[in-house]
Amino acid sequence: MARLPTIDDVARAAKVSRQTVSNVLNTPAIVKPSTRKRVEVAIRKLAYRPHASARRLRMRKSSTIAIRLDPMTNGISGALLDRFLHALTEQADARGIRILLFTAADPAAEIEQIRKLRAGADVDAFVLTATFHGDPRTEWLVENDVPFVTFGRPWGANDMNDPSHLWVDVDGFAGMREATIHLIDEGSSRIGFIGWPSLSGTGDDRRRGWQTAVKERLAFGDDDLAALDLSVEDRLEDARDAVVALLPSDERIDGLVCASDTLALGAMIAAASVGRSDLPIIGFDNSPVGQAIGLSSVDQTLDEVAAGALELLLGETGGDLVHRDAAAGNTRHRLITPHLVSRQPLRLLAPDAVSTPTATKNAVGNHRNGKE
Amino acid sequence: MARLPTIDDVARAAKVSRQTVSNVLNTPAIVKPSTRKRVEVAIRKLAYRPHASARRLRMRKSSTIAIRLDPMTNGISGALLDRFLHALTEQADARGIRILLFTAADPAAEIEQIRKLRAGADVDAFVLTATFHGDPRTEWLVENDVPFVTFGRPWGANDMNDPSHLWVDVDGFAGMREATIHLIDEGSSRIGFIGWPSLSGTGDDRRRGWQTAVKERLAFGDDDLAALDLSVEDRLEDARDAVVALLPSDERIDGLVCASDTLALGAMIAAASVGRSDLPIIGFDNSPVGQAIGLSSVDQTLDEVAAGALELLLGETGGDLVHRDAAAGNTRHRLITPHLVSRQPLRLLAPDAVSTPTATKNAVGNHRNGKE
DNA sequence: TTCAAAAGTTTGATCGTTCAAATCTTGAGT
């Protein structure tokens, strides 16, 4: 294949100068219609495309946003970030923005990667996921004036309204509250909550949604709240074992809401194994697993999350980066309200080996075990 | 933030010329050790990073590989490409290569995107997924001399060894054969196959794996093969309904192998609903769903697939593109052998509503329905 | 000591684009 055509080739073909071609491409309004048409024909004929690297070198921007992709896919709900990535790519594409992926083992390595990408003018801005309290990454980014937006609130109290920190998040409180109220409307009157240990801001937010609903609508007291509030790690087996212990202790429980689909699935299995396979259970994330198994779940509308993230970074419509100070007056964050997707569940019957969870998996094959 | 340091800043600080700094970075061997050290110190002190766009403009390469990311996540097995993407990103990162995402609604749009990315010198090479027979994309890429590798064989007979088409694929035949033989070793003697209609090369490949195993080890005749070979679309409901019909028709069936986890999950539900929840079933893909539900499955070792793809594009170790003709003598493709991951399954009990599949889902919520 | 070859370093040109300033063209008002 011959050398790709440059702007000069087009200029020659249309008998105009470089700059006029450039103007046709970037500011068509200032070019006389007749010449513009001539140039456009030449562009089409030569199938000319601007050389992105050259443009970047001159303009000092790349129309590219980077996001870290973790090596490991952590089970059921792990696909959430993948779904976000799909939505983000799609939305970005519509704005002429592209998504670059990178990996990093830890926050320090991620910062180094960011520095490299940034210095190379490869990337205009960054999308951070899985932020945590006192995250060193956001601190560094603010300090070095690197544009970014996070999927996830900064949970530190004063950070929440820090104008230099743009963020989008899903309103776990509202989602969990809607789920709980839905169960109440369907007739449940004693609803338990399966969540994570009280370290994660996200988990506590969802827990408060349940608390608020049962206090308002079922007049739960503190005793009830404590008795029906379970905290386990986000593992199917842990949720299962916890719920197996919970249900016989309180026969009146007639509903469960869970902080994730993983927990919900564990709860479903537990309920079935103690003869309560009719127990209504609602999860969170609307994962593919949940969809397949007929689990009702709170759906994080990731399209809206992705759109919000790009809006904060790039403004309402364009593809150009808005400097964060220039966005004065606009909100610096978006809180997306998720919505319940209700399904008729499959009923599960647990395996015989509920009591020996570690034995439920074993790899076979001559080369390597399956990783999760 | 002040202007980022350039190579000239470093040169000045180290009292050498541009080019020497460049040499320290790219061909350190030809620089005298004493000066090299001086330059390295200056680089560290200024925290200098080469400007990627400038380098690309000069070198005409980008160290970036692009891959299309589909907007939709099609259910259970759809996550396969996501898992591949994770593996690819990780492996690429180790070689100093980055992954750029783009979207396209159809093959024609994808070709246009590729043309744009290519012309902009944004991307050195492309990874194509979900190739099909007579794929216009591969044709165009070969014709325009654009480097690429596909995840998926070209199923056209002569294309398979076309030296200009690099490909990596998973050996579905071997995987399905292993799965079938595993069931036989565990005591099954009449094993059915649930696959896709005979259009997809992938599906037929897996079917042949089952056929070969049961012919060799169970001495199946053509009648048996036909009676135990089901073809349905890759939907849980379809598989369920088909298996519900199959099992009562032949009481001796004591095992099923399926072309995907989606089908396998449908089969599990069907088996449970006709009182055969003990029926051994093996899926394909080792999806997160399957992992959660304890489904035995054939795992596509995507690490190896990703590594293979990069090896074909870039050679054994480096980050530099190998021109496909320069790779003469080496193989132009990789066929990865997948391996069975055996698990103890949860037993499922189907819902009452098996007979009315369309009613198993309904969205609730005041704003919008959950999309899939 | 001399000189050519090898090793090390510097200079000028170049990649393809956009910006800033300069130049040329058009048109209205007098």
Add this chain to the structure above:
DNA sequence: ACTCAAGATTTGAACGATCAAACTTTTGAA
């Protein structure tokens, strides 16, 4: 016809790196 401003187009410089060739220094053998 003349002037001046606004409109349209062109030219030179810059972005930050690498390549190729020129130049300078060191090395080793006669």
